[in-house]
Amino acid sequence: MLWLLPHQNALPSAVSSDDLTVYAERYTSEAEVRSSVKDYLTQNADNINDAPSQLVALKGLLKETSIRSKNIQRIPKKHHLLMFRTVACLGLERWAPDVLSGDPELMYNLLHEHIALTTFEQVAIAFGYSHMGINLSFITNFSLLRRLYRSFVFSYMFSLAKAEQRKPRSVAKGKEMTNVFKRCSDVSTFTDNLGY
Numbered sequence: 001m002l003w004l005l006p007h008q009n010a011l012p013s014a015v016s017s018d019d020l021t022v023y024a025e026r027y028t029s030e031a032e033v034r035s036s037v038k039d040y041l042t043q044n045a046d047n048i049n050d051a052p053s054q055l056v057a058l059k060g061l062l063k064e065t066s067i068r069s070k071n072i073q074r075i076p077k078k079h080h081l082l083m084f085r086t087v088a089c090l091g092l093e094r095w096a097p098d099v100l101s102g103d104p105e106l107m108y109n110l111l112h113e114h115i116a117l118t119t120f121e122q123v124a125i126a127f128g129y130s131h132m133g134i135n136l137s138f139i140t141n142f143s144l145l146r147r148l149y150r151s152f153v154f155s156y157m158f159s160l161a162k163a164e165q166r167k168p169r170s171v172a173k174g175k176e177m178t179n180v181f182k183r184c185s186d187v188s189t190f191t192d193n194l195g196y
Contacts, residue, residue: 120145
């Protein structure tokens with residue numbers, strides 16, 4: 001949601017070297033990143049006024065047929081605003097980890113990771129993801145959440161972004177063909193069951 005990727009064909013945007021430099025200079029350790037995310041959340045969440053416009057932008061991107069879009073719509077507005085305000089509190093114009101770097105240990109990427117994990121924990125504890133049946137006993141398991149986050153961002157999203165970089169529109173085409181093959185398989189199974 002923070003990435004403004006409301007459906008499976010949406011891809012992460014590139015991150016500029018200027019963005020990376022600013023955050024490499026601002027933070028010198030992961031502990032600083034983690035601490036500042038929590039501190040800024042506590043101190044500044046009420047002062048961030050641009051979050052509603054970010055939410056409006058997100059809503060404009062949602063698709064009726066996308067499961068991801070439907071799940072985003074089920075999260076209460078107050079939780080959406082918390083997430084976007086957190087991003088803004090830390091001086092980011094948008095939540096956009098540098099996926100193509102493939103380096104989760106960059107200070108810039110660590111900042112994004114801690115924003116994602118902290119806001120996920122806060123929204124989950126406030127039952128913002130209850131429609132997804134999240135097991136709350138895992139919410140405080142930072143190691144597990146970090147592994148899941150990094151797997152999604154630096155494996156799954158990395159492979160999509162890399163494929164799209166090599167051949168534009170390949171991700172959307174691939175998803176479309178997967179759906180076509182799935183429908184063909186469903187029809188084949190149906191006709192087999194009928195004895196054709």
